[in-house]
Amino acid sequence: MPDDPLAWETRESGVAYSCPGFDIVTQTVRLPDGDETDFDYLSEPASVCILPFTADGTVVCIEEWRQAVERINRGLPVGTTEPDDDDLEAAARRELAEETGHVADTIEPLVTVEPANGLADSVMHFFVARGCEPAGEQRLDHDESIRVTPMAYAELLEAVREGEIRDGRTVLAVSHFELVGE
Structure with missing residues (x-):
């Protein structure tokens, strides 16, 4: 759904921290209003x-x-x-x-x-x-x-x-x- 007006655009993405079991991902995103900000999340296997x-x-x-x-x-x-x-x-x-x-x-x-x-x-x-x-x-x-x-x-x-x-x-x-x- 990239053309949905609620969607954020990922500008950059990388792993900030990694350990057995999960990673912490840091992204730079563009919000629907055009502002850019950082977003961090935990990434793990299913x-x-x-x-x-x-x-x-x-x-x-x-x-x-x-x-x-x-x-x-x-x-x-x-x-x-x-x-x-x-x-x-x-x-x-x-x-x-x-x-x-x-x-x-x-x-x-x-x-x-x-x-x-x-x-x-x-x-x-x-x-x-x-x-x-x-x-x-x-x-x-x-x-x-x-x-x-x-x-x-x-x-x-x-x-x-x-x-x-x-x-x-x-x-x-x-x-x-x-x-x-x-």
């Missing part, structure tokens, strides 16, 4: 978030240390896609196995969102996995500390409803799952 159900309807949740908020975060398995991931379902299966040691009988898309498109180019693909069962050990990245904590779906829903679970990805997955009447 991610997958999995709402994994066992055969009896239990959700395979995780607890993970989150340094940015300095606390244990209870939520769902989430992972970044790899450059060679052509199949998002395969990426979701991989992340489920890596973070929980579980495999799923079936996995299907739930929703795709841009969770913070005012400050990041993040795209998150949500999936529902069914028939999950343990199939091996977790294969965590060097900077992950994750504990598998299965919980009843009703308990997870109540924790989201009461604001006890604050992880945005989990809140969004459960809320959308409820919305579409799965």
Whole structure:
């Protein structure tokens, strides 16, 4: 939509800072009124978030240390896609196995969102996995500390409803799952 009157024109773009997992991009942009300004945003690969159900309807949740908020975060398995991931379902299966040691009988898309498109180019693909069962050990990245904590779906829903679970990805997955009447 470059000819839309709301569109900004990117004049220059470069990476101001790079680290494992994301870059900070700095751009010089021309606004619709003709003014030029700088705009910075976080750039990262797409991610997958999995709402994994066992055969009896239990959700395979995780607890993970989150340094940015300095606390244990209870939520769902989430992972970044790899450059060679052509199949998002395969990426979701991989992340489920890596973070929980579980495999799923079936996995299907739930929703795709841009969770913070005012400050990041993040795209998150949500999936529902069914028939999950343990199939091996977790294969965590060097900077992950994750504990598998299965919980009843009703308990997870109540924790989201009461604001006890604050992880945005989990809140969004459960809320959308409820919305579409799965």
